Amino acid sequence: MARKKIALVGAGNIGGTLAHLIGLKELGDVVLFDVFAGVAAGKALDIMQSGPVDGFDSKMVGAADYAAIEGADVVIVTAGFPRLPGMTRDDLLTKNAEVITKVAEGIKTYAPNAFVICITNPLDVMVWVLQQKSGLPPEKVVGMAGVLDSARFRLFLAEEFGVSVEDVTAFVLGGHGDTMVPLTRYSTVAGIPVPDLIKMGWSTQEKIDAIVTRTANGGGEIVKLLEKGSAFYAPAASAIAMAESYLKDKKRVLPCAVLLNGQYGMNDFYVGVPVVIGDKGVEKIVEVQFTEAEKAAFDKSCDAVKKLIEDFKKLGV
Numbered sequence: 037m038a039r040k041k042i043a044l045v046g047a048g049n050i051g052g053t054l055a056h057l058i059g060l061k062e063l064g065d066v067v068l069f070d071v072f073a074g075v076a077a078g079k080a081l082d083i084m085q086s087g088p089v090d091g092f093d094s095k096m097v098g099a100a101d102y103a104a105i106e107g108a109d110v111v112i113v114t115a116g117f118p119r120l121p122g123m124t125r126d127d128l129l130t131k132n133a134e135v136i137t138k139v140a141e142g143i144k145t146y147a148p149n150a151f152v153i154c155i156t157n158p159l160d161v162m163v164w165v166l167q168q169k170s171g172l173p174p175e176k177v178v179g180m181a182g183v184l185d186s187a188r189f190r191l192f193l194a195e196e197f198g199v200s201v202e203d204v205t206a207f208v209l210g211g212h213g214d215t216m217v218p219l220t221r222y223s224t225v226a227g228i229p230v231p232d233l234i235k236m237g238w239s240t241q242e243k244i245d246a247i248v249t250r251t252a253n254g255g256g257e258i259v260k261l262l263e264k265g266s267a268f269y270a271p272a273a274s275a276i277a278m279a280e281s282y283l284k285d286k287k288r289v290l291p292c293a294v295l296l297n298g299q300y301g302m303n304d305f306y307v308g309v310p311v312v313i314g315d316k317g318v319e320k321i322v323e324v325q326f327t328e329a330e331k332a333a334f335d336k337s338c339d340a341v342k343k344l345i346e347d348f349k350k351l352g353v
């Protein structure tokens with residue numbers, strides 16, 4: 037079987053971590069693209085040199101020319117600026133809109149058949165721009181957010197219940213911003229929904245509410261601690277789970293930002309919902325049933341994304 041080609045656009049902390057994980061999981065060969073050619077080439081060579089120790093043969097090259105991503109099977113986009121303490125993700129709109137527009141042109145020209153995963157913030161708008169400007173089919177352009185937000189939710193719930201993260205499932209839907217919607221009703225320990233666990237006396241509503249708030253602020257908590265940038269290990273791991281499901285046709289059910297066209301009563305914008313990812317990309321959008329309160333929270337989150345798309349349109353990029 038031919039080795040897969042994975043292009044990483046952006047050779048910062050997330051790009052380097054992605055390349056390392058791709059090597060460790062033997063998912064394919066890597067092109068690490070960055071406008072800073074030396075950084076891309078240096079990181080690619082450094083990670084490839086860990087291969088003999090870790091036992092992987094992935095070829096890794098750096099590049100500053102989009103031609104190098106030609107024919108990529110998967111493209112993961114991390115290019116752009118991270119936020120700093122005191123900023124919201126939305127504050128990155130103006131700076132990152134231009135970056136993503138250029139990336140979209142590069143993908144359109146050189147990797148039109150790729151499965152594209154966007155990580156750049158503000159996520160839901162940037163992935164929408166990437167799809168619009170590249171013209172790739174919507175089922176092949178997705179945003180990484182829900183997997184990351186749900187991973188944070190799972191970790192905090194596992195700590196609260198004193199159980200393995202492996203036995204905790206959780207869903208966070210909506211936009212990847214302050215209005216995201218962690219759904220406790222759809223979160224479980226070994227299949228037992230969190231509200232039932234509260235009834236069983238295993239936790240309290242107050243403690244779960246605090247975990248929901250901590251999850252929604254999860255990115256900001258890391259930004260504050262790091263002082264000079266944002267999270268990269270968990271975002272990279274989350275994007276790799278999505279890429280792996282595509283490359284291996286695993287058909288995992290993962291919360292991702294996808295283009296809604298009628299689903300959830302929404303149209304023509306990206307927001308996080310559960311989807312099935314297989315070798316055709318997004319193969320199914322799962323429409324979960326909401327309570328009135330959940331629906332109101334989801335609508336509020338969608339409204340925040342819609343407003344940001346309007347702000348993007350005013351930029352005239």
Ligand code: LMR
Pocket residue numbers: 118119125157184212254255256258259266267271
């Ligand atoms: C995250 O959630 O970690 C990322 O969106 C980065 C950020 O700015 O919070």
